[in-house]
Amino acid sequence: MNSRRPYRYEPLADLSDRGNYYLLMVDLPHVSQDDVHIYLDGDTMIIHAETTYTDSDGGFNHVMYNREITIPRDADPSSIKVSFKQGMLKIIMGKTTHGKKEIPIRRLRLKVNWWRRQLSGYLTWWSARADPFSEARKP
């Protein structure tokens, strides 16, 4: 006979760098929004959820999800936005600009223009020759 102790899972998570923000997806099947708890402890995000559900075979299930994720150093905790849909937790974290120094490109304009001319000539040459087989491949 099966006990009703919860199955403990570490949910699948995928953290990706989307340029000016981070996207964290956490898969929490069968969980509803009210069952999800998110904590931030320093640079660690703790995601906890617990729920019960009946599967398609009529079986009773009690699941508990727990996952700790180290957030990137330049993630801005004050900008975190969370949404939840069909068991998928979506967390968007902006990036801080602390410690970053912008390199002024304008001062290099003369050199940039020189390089731009070189690059433009190269690109013209390249686009003229790029994929010379494209016509031949057409069915």
Next chain:
Amino acid sequence: MQNISLHLQKFDERISTLFVGFPDAGLVGLIASGQIVHDQALKPIGWMDLGDYMPPTAVVHSGLPFSPVQLYAGNGIAVVTAEVPIPPEASKAVGEAIFGLAKKISAKELVTMGGLASDDRYEEEAQAMVYFVSSDPDSAKKLADEGLFPLEGGLLLGTYAHLIMSGIKENINVRSFYANAYPRMPDPGAAAALLLVISKLYSLKIDTDNLIKQSEEIRLKTKQLMQQVASTGKAGGSFMYT
């Protein structure tokens, strides 16, 4: 010795199309092939032994052990599916075995189904896009005429690539369909999008609505396999490795 062997039961049915679905990005191939087997009520007709390419492995369902690579048939179609990631070093031999099977059962066409890892999919609310690659230019034109999108560029590696190139060599039509999918999470929604295309092209009755309804259950059941697939690198990157 690294022999791969096929263990086939006797069956008399004529097979027109052999579908192949292996675990990859979003587990699209596995989920799609499983749904075809279920909805078409296909029967097991054999299994594949990966020999020394894989340590002895048995997948257990309801107390019964099964080979990780199973073959099913019925209604004029056959399906090859795997419940473990195919080791890269076995991909060519597995491709040869599947192509040999296609010839043995006189299948007219081979169809592979897979996922195309896409981070953008996490942010898309719309249905996943489906792309095709075809070994036969006429077949590619027909698919384009049906309104499907060709995969414009990229690199195919692994078993599916072997099947496509074998299709060109042996003059058997091999079509590969890829749906944009979550890179490192099971994506039944992407599998459903791919199956909509398959059901239309091959006139197969497939209940994609039910697949979507069972999405969360499928995601939980396939979580561990997804972790294995992600750790082999088959789920991500800029190329399709199946």
